[in-house]
Amino acid sequence: MSSKLSHLLFLGGLLMLVMLAACAPAPTPAPTAAPPTAAPKATEAPKPAAPTTAAAPAGAAKRLLIGFTASQTGAQQVASQKQTEGLQLWLDDVKKAGGIKLKDGTLYMPEMKFYDDESKTDRVQALYTKLINEDKADFLLSPYSSGLAKAAAVVSEQNDKVMITAGAADDATMEQGFKKTFQLYTPASRYLTGAVDMFKKFVPDGKKIAIVYEKDSFSTSVAQALQPYAKSAGYEVVVYEGYDTGTTDFAPFINKITATNPDAIMGGGHFADGTTFAKQLFEKKVPVKFVSLLVAPPEPTFKDIGDAAVAIIGPSQWEPQVTYSTESAKAAGLPYYGLSAKAFTDAYVAKYKSQPSYHSAGGYAQGLILQKAIEDADSIDPAKVVAALDKMKLMTFYGVIQFSTEAKTHGKQAAHDMVYMQWQKNAAGALVTQIVWPLEAKSADAILRK
Amino acid sequence: MNLEALIASSFDGLMLGFVYGLMAMGLTLIFGVMKVINLGHGPVIVIGMFAVLVMSQALGINPYLTLPVVAVLGIAFGVVMYFISLHRVINAPELTTLLATFAVNLIITGLMTVIFSTSPRGLDVSLGALQFGAVTILGTRVTAVVIAVIVTAALYFFLYRTRQGKSIRAVANNRNAAELMGIDSTWMLALSFGLGIMLAMISGALLATLFSFTVLSGGGLETKSFVIVVLGGLGNPTGALFGGIIIGLLESITTIFIPVSWVPVLEFVVFVLILLVRPNGIFGAR
Numbered sequence: 001m002s003s004k005l006s007h008l009l010f011l012g013g014l015l016m017l018v019m020l021a022a023c024a025p026a027p028t029p030a031p032t033a034a035p036p037t038a039a040p041k042a043t044e045a046p047k048p049a050a051p052t053t054a055a056a057p058a059g060a061a062k063r064l065l066i067g068f069t070a071s072q073t074g075a076q077q078v079a080s081q082k083q084t085e086g087l088q089l090w091l092d093d094v095k096k097a098g099g100i101k102l103k104d105g106t107l108y109m110p111e112m113k114f115y116d117d118e119s120k121t122d123r124v125q126a127l128y129t130k131l132i133n134e135d136k137a138d139f140l141l142s143p144y145s146s147g148l149a150k151a152a153a154v155v156s157e158q159n160d161k162v163m164i165t166a167g168a169a170d171d172a173t174m175e176q177g178f179k180k181t182f183q184l185y186t187p188a189s190r191y192l193t194g195a196v197d198m199f200k201k202f203v204p205d206g207k208k209i210a211i212v213y214e215k216d217s218f219s220t221s222v223a224q225a226l227q228p229y230a231k232s233a234g235y236e237v238v239v240y241e242g243y244d245t246g247t248t249d250f251a252p253f254i255n256k257i258t259a260t261n262p263d264a265i266m267g268g269g270h271f272a273d274g275t276t277f278a279k280q281l282f283e284k285k286v287p288v289k290f291v292s293l294l295v296a297p298p299e300p301t302f303k304d305i306g307d308a309a310v311a312i313i314g315p316s317q318w319e320p321q322v323t324y325s326t327e328s329a330k331a332a333g334l335p336y337y338g339l340s341a342k343a344f345t346d347a348y349v350a351k352y353k354s355q356p357s358y359h360s361a362g363g364y365a366q367g368l369i370l371q372k373a374i375e376d377a378d379s380i381d382p383a384k385v386v387a388a389l390d391k392m393k394l395m396t397f398y399g400v401i402q403f404s405t406e407a408k409t410h411g412k413q414a415a416h417d418m419v420y421m422q423w424q425k426n427a428a429g430a431l432v433t434q435i436v437w438p439l440e441a442k443s444a445d446a447i448l449r450k
Numbered sequence: 451m452n453l454e455a456l457i458a459s460s461f462d463g464l465m466l467g468f469v470y471g472l473m474a475m476g477l478t479l480i481f482g483v484m485k486v487i488n489l490g491h492g493p494v495i496v497i498g499m500f501a502v503l504v505m506s507q508a509l510g511i512n513p514y515l516t517l518p519v520v521a522v523l524g525i526a527f528g529v530v531m532y533f534i535s536l537h538r539v540i541n542a543p544e545l546t547t548l549l550a551t552f553a554v555n556l557i558i559t560g561l562m563t564v565i566f567s568t569s570p571r572g573l574d575v576s577l578g579a580l581q582f583g584a585v586t587i588l589g590t591r592v593t594a595v596v597i598a599v600i601v602t603a604a605l606y607f608f609l610y611r612t613r614q615g616k617s618i619r620a621v622a623n624n625r626n627a628a629e630l631m632g633i634d635s636t637w638m639l640a641l642s643f644g645l646g647i648m649l650a651m652i653s654g655a656l657l658a659t660l661f662s663f664t665v666l667s668g669g670g671l672e673t674k675s676f677v678i679v680v681l682g683g684l685g686n687p688t689g690a691l692f693g694g695i696i697i698g699l700l701e702s703i704t705t706i707f708i709p710v711s712w713v714p715v716l717e718f719v720v721f722v723l724i725l726l727v728r729p730n731g732i733f734g735a736r
Contacts, residue, residue, distance in 0.1 A: 243711060
């Protein structure tokens, strides 16, 4: 081979590596709710009204500006749109109710202003600065995804603004000693710990767990918490190994897992890899009774893999079948606030003609929690609202909400639990999702893989 | 070490290796005849994936029955691509053709992203599985191997038994001499490029029956093809096939012993070692 050709080969290889790096999928954020879209221009949503009060005329209401960015374009577009839709629905409900009313009769009518962050961190930082300094937003909500929310939180904390995050499950984001940032999602470290509890309940003779995970920050956080939890529960972790984002051929990996004879496989990463992994587990007839994977199973299109989806379990922040209610709140000794899960689902379906995802529910809950905090604080003063959020412990259609008051983890979600859904076949043979854990929220009994 | 896992992975790697070989054959054929490194190889593989996806989902055709259509589309697309991007610069320094195909890569990826977005896609193909102890042989993989072997055999038949094929080999050997013998080298170069693209698209179609994919899947596959081509010997289609099998086995077997994320590193170590120790590849360049 001539030296010219050798040089050419190296150049070609270099170019391809550059292309690979450029095309590499952006790290998928932890399941976070994403806000609605906004173009480079700010978008103002209709003025909201509080759900609980209807007395004061709308004209007398004071403006309450809620700012955020949404990923109308880029990698986070789909989930972000769902989150924004949920938030928009909350705004509609507040408007119908006439605004947020304080005890002295003062009425606040929320307005939303948001921009398209293009799923980019640098855009988030610039736009949150704009929302605070130019638009004079009273309160902030986070963009979708841990990475973007973290960037937004830095700006909001620096400017002393209260921000409710949704779609940001990464633990590290909320372990920086933030003062005015509050996390709605169950942190990533608790995503699959419930799966271990469920495994213990349904497979009492199980002994070995294989943990395989995508090597991105979110999935790694989940796995790092899962491994010690599984060990502390008495299980032998026979495989603990990550795979690269973009992996498509799991066959050799599955052979390696199968050789260790695990009773359960837990982990995964995001939609593409989770779907392929589940499909190949099925094709290779891996005799594992219990499989719980991140992110992919709760997506409706997961059922496209057909019978391979049956019995696959996935953690979800929320599912339409959840049974949180005034009764369950009373049983748990908690106050219940806001609408029911059914009312939310029905309103969402009526407005958007599609089923809400947990991203949608997270968006609605973002607004709902802020509303409750303002009502409890009886003020929009940030310090009073923060105090109200610190004291908050209640149940909503989205689940139980309570924030950490420890200095290092202040604002981190402390009470919300994941629900675990499972794909099952109904009487007609169609694939449907059921909630199988926790037992008090179940819509059907869990089934095991054959 | 678990012997059962080793045997199972060896079978998986061997079968996948045939498809990898077919994939790399497209790249090496083009280089062998034209001395062009086609940096548009990855996106073309992706076109094959989406061609079978669109035909099977929109028209309800069995994915395997779409392969002849994919082949014809591949040759036609390759010929058109040759005349648009390469014909004018075919005699220019090699860097020029490299950049020309790189431009094609960017254009195809951009257009495909606009049309299909980067969402993951997959075909629901299942042909059952045969189980021998710990070894599970998937019907889809067996079918992919059979098709890869048939396509390879057909390619060799074409190159060694037909007038057009012999003309392509003549052009690859000595373009000026071939022209003096009355061979239309322009047409032969276009046809060679078309064949290379066809092989890439067919391999893409076969990979689509095995794994999920996105518009951006081509990058990794192109790099893998590059490693295989260097391993097997530049311009050597047989070498590419065996190179594919070696890489397939390497990927599968090493996963048993080392963390799976180290496998790509190992592949590139092999790539660099081959370039340093045996730059003509294991089976020799042609």
